[in-house]
Amino acid sequence: MNTVNHQILLASRPQGEPSTENFRLAEVPVPELGDGQVLVRNHFLSLDPYMRGRMNDTKSYAEPQPLNQVMMGGTAGEVLASKNANFAVGDKVVGMGGWQDYFVVDASQRGVLQKVDTTHIPLSAYLGAVGMPGVTGWYGLVKIINPKAGETVVVSAASGAVGGVVGQLAKARGARAVGLAGGADKCRYVVEELGFDACIDYKQHADLKSLSAALKAACPNGIDGYFENVGGMILDAVMLRANAFSRIAMCGMISGYNGQPIPMMAPQLMLVNRMKVEGFIVSEHMEVWPEALKELGGLVATGKLKYRESVAQGIAAAPEAFLGLLKGKNFGKQLVQLV
């Protein structure tokens, strides 16, 4: 093939807040296929907050993103050519294709490429509610928070790909769901579209006292479960309203991703309230994916699980869209559409 593949590479590591200068657009030819390999045309790239951590060269749970290589990330697309008996031209697939138009993968390795059924579920949903973000929300809610009917579950970044799933699954289990989101539009969406019981616009609360009062009003029976995506003052405010035996699923702390200090004000509340706090990474719990995806897929296919997408167009738009995601400029799942 003589097709040109456009790629976004990590050009340099950010010092503090990242910028478009940390990325570089490259053009390379699409390679020939070897035995067992499959050529995939990426239709959608998934942009996710965890990618910020991998831009740093520091010890973390994941290997750092190597410099001058294609930004890693989940993708959904279509098989254009195959030398693998398990994949045929036209198959819809998800995988870790990275920020590029095309990728070639040895599909004989189990799990690197998954065929998906788009009869009742849109392809892009496999990067959101029926993909990694959905399972992330499912794991934290079901396996860590595990709410009983009547309990109150709070989730930050509630309009996002993960947070929206958390609240809707909590509601489905008979819990009260309270979101935190940035701005009146997002809050309205969280309540009116996603069906949360309440949503607090954190931008309206400049200090802990104000935010804590808003949480008290929205959670008259206190907080039994919290799904953490942001950290910082929001975590402190939630802890002030946490009930005895409450649980926190620690999924992300985006407020500290650029290196800002985000101390927890009163860790003694974990003791006073006999809390369980658990950090997790969904890729380390592959054993729950089938069960989670079954529930999530069923809910999306029947229209019971709602979500929203922010879709940037074209590979060159990926860096800007990613930087916006880190600042909460997206509204729902942030994607880049390539086809």
Add this chain to the structure above:
Amino acid sequence: MNTVNHQILLASRPQGEPSTENFRLAEVPVPELGDGQVLVRNHFLSLDPYMRGRMNDTKSYAEPQPLNQVMMGGTAGEVLASKNANFAVGDKVVGMGGWQDYFVVDASQRGVLQKVDTTHIPLSAYLGAVGMPGVTGWYGLVKIINPKAGETVVVSAASGAVGGVVGQLAKARGARAVGLAGGADKCRYVVEELGFDACIDYKQHADLKSLSAALKAACPNGIDGYFENVGGMILDAVMLRANAFSRIAMCGMISGYNGQPIPMMAPQLMLVNRMKVEGFIVSEHMEVWPEALKELGGLVATGKLKYRESVAQGIAAAPEAFLGLLKGKNFGKQLVQLV
């Protein structure tokens, strides 16, 4: 009876650091026995850090200690008179007798008074290694940290009634046990008498960097479990050395008991390291007491579980001994001996 009962009452609530002025000695007659009641002569009072929290009138897991009433607390003693068929004069018993020479209790209520066997276990041990502090250590170590052989367990206040048990139980399970204690004497005791692999004198480390380096040296394979008694800088230093999937049992945070702020510097480490952090109160887990006491009692009776006691003499010495405990002046389990 015309016997005089000496009692220590809570006279006022402390503002910040408590002092002897918050306590008052009272003399009252020992009351007559009613049906079902038992008169106990307290031989030992147990002084425990949790009592500091109850001196405040703030929301916590336990009811505040009422003003002008006998300080609540565990006691070990002997039955002097009984109108209850289950208790006979001369029985050795433990209960919540409070800071006083004698107490009368309706012993028909299950659990308020326990007969104990002092054939192989000293009476005072039922307030320490074979009592609430021992079960506290057992619960945090076995039910939360649950170390595998070869893992490293760190415990603060390692020479204390709880910490000493934690480290010795960790060793018995094949783990590496590392203590933190205040002063060379305590550290020597923790290693030479209790058999920990190492002990760090936290008083030799004025800042986080220094303490973290000491932990690195003492825990070359990182930290898999931490039993928290103190909070503050020690917790921050431990978290910097925590391994993936490490567990923290939150038992106490004595460094913040007088209201000092004790923020957790980097809560994002709970996420990065996929940690589990759990606060607990042993009285809420009565279901484990039989199993725990069986192991602890067996180990003490056979000399395999070692402990040390600081014993103040006479009821009037209780306030001073308690204030010393809060400052780490005790060495091992702090008791007051009355007989």
